[in-house]
Amino acid sequence: MKIGVVLFPSKQVQDFANSYRKRYDTKYALISPHVTIKERTEVSEEDLPKVLEYLQQVADSTKPIQLKVDGVRSFAPTNNVLYLKVLPTRDLSTLQQRLHEGVLNQAPKYEFLPHITIGQDLTDAELFDVLERMRMEQVHFEETITRMAVMYELENETWNVYETFRFRG
Numbered sequence: 001m002k003i004g005v006v007l008f009p010s011k012q013v014q015d016f017a018n019s020y021r022k023r024y025d026t027k028y029a030l031i032s033p034h035v036t037i038k039e040r041t042e043v044s045e046e047d048l049p050k051v052l053e054y055l056q057q058v059a060d061s062t063k064p065i066q067l068k069v070d071g072v073r074s075f076a077p078t079n080n081v082l083y084l085k086v087l088p089t090r091d092l093s094t095l096q097q098r099l100h101e102g103v104l105n106q107a108p109k110y111e112f113l114p115h116i117t118i119g120q121d122l123t124d125a126e127l128f129d130v131l132e133r134m135r136m137e138q139v140h141f142e143e144t145i146t147r148m149a150v151m152y153e154l155e156n157e158t159w160n161v162y163e164t165f166r167f168r169g
Contacts, residue, residue, distance in 0.1 A: 035067070
């Protein structure tokens with residue numbers, strides 16, 4: 001089974017992100033706006049209980065996380081992805097590191113750059129047009145995230161919530 005771990009921002013942030021995702025994100029219908037903490041990884045059915053127990057331990061020792069969104073950026077020229085920049089914090093980095101240890105021990109595919117994707121698979125012209133327009137907007141949100149969600153991927157590439165874990169640290 002393919003799983004991932006994400007943080008879902010508030011409805012306000014999701015609504016803002018979706019106002020762009022509807023037009024610019026080819027994966028809009030597959031998952032709600034989120035910050036990926038643990039990218040897609042394969043977990044066997046027999047290992048799943050151990051993984052969930054580990055995630056519960058991590059959540060029990062993690063305090064709620066401050067999420068600060070500040071502006072719009074792009075991964076261009078490497079990748080034509082448009083995203084809301086989430087300011088990195090020690091708490092976010094620590095959580096991400098812990099989700100790559102223990103029973104989830106695996107080196108991350110990419111350097112951790114917290115973000116909320118709002119556009120992908122854009123042409124160069126689309127990307128730079130949208131990016132320039134959005135840079136004129138004041139995009140700033142600040143909120144507290146109190147839980148993380150384990151997601152699982154269906155055969156049609158849709159992601160659903162498997163379980164959520166409240167931060168109790």
